[in-house]
Amino acid sequence: MPKVLITKELEAEAIYIIREVVAQFEKPVLLFSGGKDSITLLHLARKAFFPAKIPFPLLHVDTGHNFPETIDFRDELVEKYDLDLIVAHVQDNIDAGIVKEETGRYSSRNQLQTQTLLDAIEEHGFDACMGGARRDEEKARAKERIFSVRNDFGEWDEKNQRPELFDLLNGMIELGQNVRCFPISNWTELDVWNYIRSEKIEIPSIYYAHERSVFERDGLIWSDSPYVYRDDHEEVAVKWVRFRTVGDMSCTAAVASTATDIDTVIEEISGSTISERGARIDDKRSEAAMETRKQQGYF
Amino acid sequence: MNVLKIATAGSVDDGKSTLIGRLLYDTQSLPTDKLEAIKKSSEKKGYDYLDLSLATDGLVAEREQGITIDVAHIYFSTPDRSYIIADSPGHVEYTRNMITGASTSKASIILIDARKGVVEQTFRHFYINHLLQTSHLIIAVNKMDLVDYDESAFAKAVQQFQSLLDKHPSEKRKVHFVPVSALKGDNVVSKSAEMPWYQGSPILENLSKIDTIAEDSQSFLQVQNVIRPKTEEYHDYRGFAGRIRGAHLSIGDQITVLPSMKTSTVDGIYFNGAKYDEAPVGSSVSVTLKDEVNVDRGDILMTQPPADLELTKNIQATICWMDSTPLRPRTKFHLQYGTQRMTCRVEQITSKKSADFHQDIIDVDQLELNDIATIQLKLSKPIPAITYDQSKELGRFILIDPQSRNTAAVGFIE
Numbered sequence: 001m002p003k004v005l006i007t008k009e010l011e012a013e014a015i016y017i018i019r020e021v022v023a024q025f026e027k028p029v030l031l032f033s034g035g036k037d038s039i040t041l042l043h044l045a046r047k048a049f050f051p052a053k054i055p056f057p058l059l060h061v062d063t064g065h066n067f068p069e070t071i072d073f074r075d076e077l078v079e080k081y082d083l084d085l086i087v088a089h090v091q092d093n094i095d096a097g098i099v100k101e102e103t104g105r106y107s108s109r110n111q112l113q114t115q116t117l118l119d120a121i122e123e124h125g126f127d128a129c130m131g132g133a134r135r136d137e138e139k140a141r142a143k144e145r146i147f148s149v150r151n152d153f154g155e156w157d158e159k160n161q162r163p164e165l166f167d168l169l170n171g172m173i174e175l176g177q178n179v180r181c182f183p184i185s186n187w188t189e190l191d192v193w194n195y196i197r198s199e200k201i202e203i204p205s206i207y208y209a210h211e212r213s214v215f216e217r218d219g220l221i222w223s224d225s226p227y228v229y230r231d232d233h234e235e236v237a238v239k240w241v242r243f244r245t246v247g248d249m250s251c252t253a254a255v256a257s258t259a260t261d262i263d264t265v266i267e268e269i270s271g272s273t274i275s276e277r278g279a280r281i282d283d284k285r286s287e288a289a290m291e292t293r294k295q296q297g298y299f
Numbered sequence: 300m301n302v303l304k305i306a307t308a309g310s311v312d313d314g315k316s317t318l319i320g321r322l323l324y325d326t327q328s329l330p331t332d333k334l335e336a337i338k339k340s341s342e343k344k345g346y347d348y349l350d351l352s353l354a355t356d357g358l359v360a361e362r363e364q365g366i367t368i369d370v371a372h373i374y375f376s377t378p379d380r381s382y383i384i385a386d387s388p389g390h391v392e393y394t395r396n397m398i399t400g401a402s403t404s405k406a407s408i409i410l411i412d413a414r415k416g417v418v419e420q421t422f423r424h425f426y427i428n429h430l431l432q433t434s435h436l437i438i439a440v441n442k443m444d445l446v447d448y449d450e451s452a453f454a455k456a457v458q459q460f461q462s463l464l465d466k467h468p469s470e471k472r473k474v475h476f477v478p479v480s481a482l483k484g485d486n487v488v489s490k491s492a493e494m495p496w497y498q499g500s501p502i503l504e505n506l507s508k509i510d511t512i513a514e515d516s517q518s519f520l521q522v523q524n525v526i527r528p529k530t531e532e533y534h535d536y537r538g539f540a541g542r543i544r545g546a547h548l549s550i551g552d553q554i555t556v557l558p559s560m561k562t563s564t565v566d567g568i569y570f571n572g573a574k575y576d577e578a579p580v581g582s583s584v585s586v587t588l589k590d591e592v593n594v595d596r597g598d599i600l601m602t603q604p605p606a607d608l609e610l611t612k613n614i615q616a617t618i619c620w621m622d623s624t625p626l627r628p629r630t631k632f633h634l635q636y637g638t639q640r641m642t643c644r645v646e647q648i649t650s651k652k653s654a655d656f657h658q659d660i661i662d663v664d665q666l667e668l669n670d671i672a673t674i675q676l677k678l679s680k681p682i683p684a685i686t687y688d689q690s691k692e693l694g695r696f697i698l699i700d701p702q703s704r705n706t707a708a709v710g711f712i713e
Contacts, residue, residue: 005570052528162705
């Protein structure tokens with residue numbers, strides 16, 4: 001019997017895009033947060049160039065307020081696949097007085113990441129930054145091209161985007177500009193989870209249900225941590241939770257869950273009536289929170 | 300699970316966003332928190348119904364103006380299939396964004412207001428889909444609730460649209476007419492009880508029957524990267540990475556490299572470290588060849604090229620001009636043809652389409668934003684003389700402005 005490749009449309013499309021990034025740009029980088037989407041992207045990148053090594057480094061913008069499980073996972077992955085990792089620290093910019101830490105009840109370092117990201121892009125001369133953003137995540141993301149041009153301040157001009165025809169990706173830019181590239185634009189949250197299951201991709205343990213010290217505010221479950229502001233009257237309790245998205249600790253809420261393996265996680269998401277970003281506190285700041293951040297250069 | 304990409308088109312206030320919102324709502328694809336936000340906004344605006352159009356417009360300017368400026372990609376699924384809708388703008392000035400949305404779609408839904416019938420914008424939307432050779436058109440005659448679900452209003456719109464189709468015949472195109480009320484949910488996901496005279500299927504059922512994979516006789520791959528690991532295990536490995544188009548590819552297939560016209564045989568088809576005897580259309584693989592032929596990025600590996608296949612540096616094409624700077628003859632551009640880029644010069648603007656697309660205007664000095672025209676191009680390197688009609692992948696290109704680097708036009712080789 002001949003051996004026939006079974007192809008998955010979304011996987012093949014993503015690999016095509018990653019290969020175009022490498023062919024069209026001088027200095028691409030993969031933005032790696034340690035979350036499931038960037039882990040999936042890394043997996044696709046390895047497939048795209050196999051048996052060669054992936055021809056670009058990873059950049060992690062470390063807020064300093066990450067979940068320790070994510071950082072451990074990141075370091076193991078780098079070791080395992082002999083990856084080239086660059087870490088840019090938000091703390092460095094805070095120490096240098098370039099950005100100012102937020103204070104108060106909803107303080108987060110999420111917004112501060114943008115400056116560190118833009119600095120790193122400039123310092124290393126990256127002309128293409130690949131990310132695991134998906135169009136189904138948020139309404140402003142739904143508008144983004146696969147190759148999204150940013151000016152030399154990293155800004156997104158949402159009302160004047162380049163036309164993008166067929167699969168003809170135009171990565172030509174002026175010096176100083178960069179392109180944000182989104183190979184898994186067309187995937188949904190469930191597509192990512194199903195892919196993780198079928199490919200047996202390892203992900204950080206915090207995606208699975210575990211016991212954690214948490215407190216409730218505004219109907220959301222927050223991690224109890226020195227990085228997360230908590231009022232005295234907000235009571236801490238140990239609960240079974242998991243994370244649906246992994247960002248900065250201060251802006252990522254947990255969900256109550258008993259799903260301890262991939263099958264139950266997928267079951268839970270399939271039945272969920274709340275969107276993935278429903279637990280992202282940073283998106284709730286205003287109706288246009290994501291759009292505003294992206295205009296400023298946020299990923 | 301297979302994915303069907305569809306685009307929507309329609310004039311302002313034809314109810315495009317409402318239709319998409321309805322598709323999401325009736326397929327239970329709207330999460331509770333998004334639905335809550337829609338409820339709140341609808342109440343704030345004083346509506347006594349759910350303004351499902353709020354499910355789509357993503358930009359602040361769009362919400363303020365109540366129009367769609369740029370394409371949004373929206374996702375929903377049924378147990379059998381995933382759908383990606385490119386929600387495209389209807390305004391004339393955003394035509395290029397509409398083409399962006401429609402270019403990747405297998406099917407288009409064109410909305411018509413049952414009260415107004417075919418209007419000027421319908422011509423534009425139809426013509427763009429005609430140009431792109433979109434294989435399935437669903438003509439949704441919307442707002443049937445506002446004409447008391449009257450069959451004659453539907454029949455009138457169908458007849459008007461049919462006369463458009465008659466002017467631009469195509470064997471490859473399938474057209475379905477559906478009377479709907481996106482607001483009330485008639486014939487969108489479920490069949491309407493209000494229109495017993497309509498014997499056809501609701502929109503979603505029509506979409507569910509569209510075949511996504513069709514094979515041609517020849518297979519081809521435009522090389523993206525040449526993979527040379529130079530490790531001990533893969534010392535002599537030289538894989539040509541790209542997506543397989545046209546038909547499936549098998550080991551042992553004879554191939555011709557374009558434009559060099561050198562021939563060889565497929566020795567291996569690799570994906571993620573495994574070797575396969577056969578790979579289907581659409582797969583992103585790496586191919587190795589039996590002979591040491593020179594192959595670069597942009598070259599095309601093709602099985603069974605037509606015997607009379609020519610390579611040419613002179614092409615005629617229909618283009619849509621997408622830049623705010625007008626196009627003048629004798630201007631140079633980068634031409635992106637699949638995965639290769641070359642210099643080209645616009646020799647001549649042969650003619651352009653009139654605003655209603657019924658006439659060809661000759662003696663044109665320049666093209667303005669959103670003009671559709673026929674031009675003559677001279678390329679710095681030869682490409683196969685294959686028209687868009689013969690092959691969608693090999694018959695299309697984009698023009699890139701060498702100064703601004705913007706995508707200035709999309710072209711269809713004639």
